[in-house]
Amino acid sequence: MTRIDKKFADLKSQGRAGLVTFITGGDPDYDTSLAILKALPGAGADIIEIGMPFSDPMADGPAIQASSLRALNAGQTMKKTLSMVREFRTKDDTTPIVLMGYYNPIYVYPVDRFVADAVEAGADGLIVVDLPPEEDEELRPAATAAGMNVIRLATPTTDAKRLPAVLSNTSGFVYYVSIAGITGTAAPDIDSVAAHVGRIKANTSLPIAVGFGVKTEDQVSAFARIAEGVVVGSALVSALAQSLDGEGKATEATKPELLGLVKRLSSVLRHPAETVAV
Amino acid sequence: MSTVTDTPAQNTYRAGPDEQGHFGLYGGRFVAETLMPLILELEQAYADAQADPSFQAELDALLAHYAGRPSPLYFAERLTEHLGGAKIYFKRDELNHTGSHKINNCLGQIQLARRMGRTRIIAETGAGQHGVAVATVAARFGLPCVIYMGATDIERQRPNVFRMKLLGAEVKAVTSGSGTLKDAMNDALRDWIANVHDTFYIIGTVAGPHPYPAMVRNFQSVIGKETREQMMEREGRLPDTLVACIGGGSNAMGLFHDFLDDPSVTIYGVEAGGHGIDVENGHAASMTGGKPGVLHGNRTYLLQDDDGQILEGHSISAGLDYPGVGPEHSWLKDSGRVTYVSVTDKEALTAFQLCTKLEGIIPALEPSHALAYVTKLAPTLPSDNLLVMNMCGRGDKDIFAVAEHLHMEM
Numbered sequence: 001m002t003r004i005d006k007k008f009a010d011l012k013s014q015g016r017a018g019l020v021t022f023i024t025g026g027d028p029d030y031d032t033s034l035a036i037l038k039a040l041p042g043a044g045a046d047i048i049e050i051g052m053p054f055s056d057p058m059a060d061g062p063a064i065q066a067s068s069l070r071a072l073n074a075g076q077t078m079k080k081t082l083s084m085v086r087e088f089r090t091k092d093d094t095t096p097i098v099l100m101g102y103y104n105p106i107y108v109y110p111v112d113r114f115v116a117d118a119v120e121a122g123a124d125g126l127i128v129v130d131l132p133p134e135e136d137e138e139l140r141p142a143a144t145a146a147g148m149n150v151i152r153l154a155t156p157t158t159d160a161k162r163l164p165a166v167l168s169n170t171s172g173f174v175y176y177v178s179i180a181g182i183t184g185t186a187a188p189d190i191d192s193v194a195a196h197v198g199r200i201k202a203n204t205s206l207p208i209a210v211g212f213g214v215k216t217e218d219q220v221s222a223f224a225r226i227a228e229g230v231v232v233g234s235a236l237v238s239a240l241a242q243s244l245d246g247e248g249k250a251t252e253a254t255k256p257e258l259l260g261l262v263k264r265l266s267s268v269l270r271h272p273a274e275t276v277a278v
Numbered sequence: 279m280s281t282v283t284d285t286p287a288q289n290t291y292r293a294g295p296d297e298q299g300h301f302g303l304y305g306g307r308f309v310a311e312t313l314m315p316l317i318l319e320l321e322q323a324y325a326d327a328q329a330d331p332s333f334q335a336e337l338d339a340l341l342a343h344y345a346g347r348p349s350p351l352y353f354a355e356r357l358t359e360h361l362g363g364a365k366i367y368f369k370r371d372e373l374n375h376t377g378s379h380k381i382n383n384c385l386g387q388i389q390l391a392r393r394m395g396r397t398r399i400i401a402e403t404g405a406g407q408h409g410v411a412v413a414t415v416a417a418r419f420g421l422p423c424v425i426y427m428g429a430t431d432i433e434r435q436r437p438n439v440f441r442m443k444l445l446g447a448e449v450k451a452v453t454s455g456s457g458t459l460k461d462a463m464n465d466a467l468r469d470w471i472a473n474v475h476d477t478f479y480i481i482g483t484v485a486g487p488h489p490y491p492a493m494v495r496n497f498q499s500v501i502g503k504e505t506r507e508q509m510m511e512r513e514g515r516l517p518d519t520l521v522a523c524i525g526g527g528s529n530a531m532g533l534f535h536d537f538l539d540d541p542s543v544t545i546y547g548v549e550a551g552g553h554g555i556d557v558e559n560g561h562a563a564s565m566t567g568g569k570p571g572v573l574h575g576n577r578t579y580l581l582q583d584d585d586g587q588i589l590e591g592h593s594i595s596a597g598l599d600y601p602g603v604g605p606e607h608s609w610l611k612d613s614g615r616v617t618y619v620s621v622t623d624k625e626a627l628t629a630f631q632l633c634t635k636l637e638g639i640i641p642a643l644e645p646s647h648a649l650a651y652v653t654k655l656a657p658t659l660p661s662d663n664l665l666v667m668n669m670c671g672r673g674d675k676d677i678f679a680v681a682e683h684l685h686m687e688m
Binding site: 058 | 474
């Protein structure tokens, strides 16, 4: 069992959905990003996705693009992203960490060394946006063998014929992309998401996390009723961006604003008695 | 990780790609899941169209009567005399409707879009030649069209931006990243992901996810097929040497593909060396100055740093200023069938002026790179060496940029 498997089992026993939070590694700088990462579980994040910055994130909207470029301009590299995970793990051995990004930085790392370093650092899962089932043979078996979950994306365009292939080698959870679009640009339609999630559930016993376009407490609450996890990404990244100064540098407000939003979103998933403290 | 670079199993260089869209290590379908079903549908629709004789017949009629094919194979007599070596021919694809080879591919893809019932066209453009060709075919068939173009490129290719607007296209300025072709391609892909239900993406070069590299090559291979016939007619034999410029590589694949299995034909692809191949991030020569990676749906040679971040690259030519190259070129490079070289901005500008003065042809800055290599290569070859250079675009669009570089008053 990976930390991801344990977390979803734990959430199930609590009878609630989990909050999956996305931050871009190194945005707006390494130290601020690491401080936020360390504080996320305390603010109510159940699972943490760390974006591995890429210069050309073509499935992402303006907020996450800008966030990747801020991180890269501040000197973030793959090695530094893995080092954030390593530092986080010295204090937290239970919160799952999923690395999310695009294939090229992994490919040139290269793959075998990336998998070894990611596992050693304490990462639990991997989402590679531009590596569909047709191309993931060169990464997935190595990552799975090393004990990582490789999480695949299902989308509104994934039809019934294709769904089994998408689900066949995924583990940890299934990430359902709630809109046919780029991250954070449109509001997902709850009925259509429910229908798709139902179709996926009929084909797998894995937990499902829904993401792309989730911004408000109401949306978190609605998706929590149909899926095991709700992913919030662009909304957090936008909140971080708004807290920066005119030159894109962190301010006093950066960490508390981001964590405050996480706390508000996570509180709707928890019983009033166990509201988290920041 | 695949590490084997295939040499062809059979004795042919023309069999690729395989069913998964791979040319050896290169190519493939590295796209987000949202696009994957669309790519598969496109592949099927293209296979159906290829099997339908009426598809090719309609395309042939459009190429003949709308685009003006076949383009002439012209003996560049004064350039040949001046250089004193190989007998130089130009394949005159700059005489096509819209002024470049791009129309060959656009007519093919818009026919496919119509077969698939798509009602909205999107495209990326660098120099604007592809954008103009897309806007043209969209106007011809009455489909709305959005062209993504980097803000930097909009500035240096104003005449083409105006042409696209006249043709009814919406030109969207892309300001993300470096505001050039790669960023325009990112935004076109984002548009496609968000509008999968009605939109057809006309990619302009032999890159992107399978089936685009093979499909665009096939639509462009008319260039090489005509060249073969015309040369047989003129000289009674095959050419000895082919030269074409490479950005993404569509005009080059179009010329080369028909000749890949003719061992007597020596083939050169000319990349944009910008300020020089040794200047970091100062050129756009992905094969002579980059390494394999994954971008825009395919694995290919890329300009990138040690962390796998894509570099912007530089070329005087907006059409060559792309950090990648079509995957089939990457495979042809590794297999040794094609020799890839680079020339600098300065050399291209000199060749631009030479051709204009000696032949009365104003070449685009893109084929000026091929010409610059011809000026080095031709004098080393015997006078019976038949050399064909693809004059893939005309230079009207570039006169403002050239005036600026040469410090000339217009």
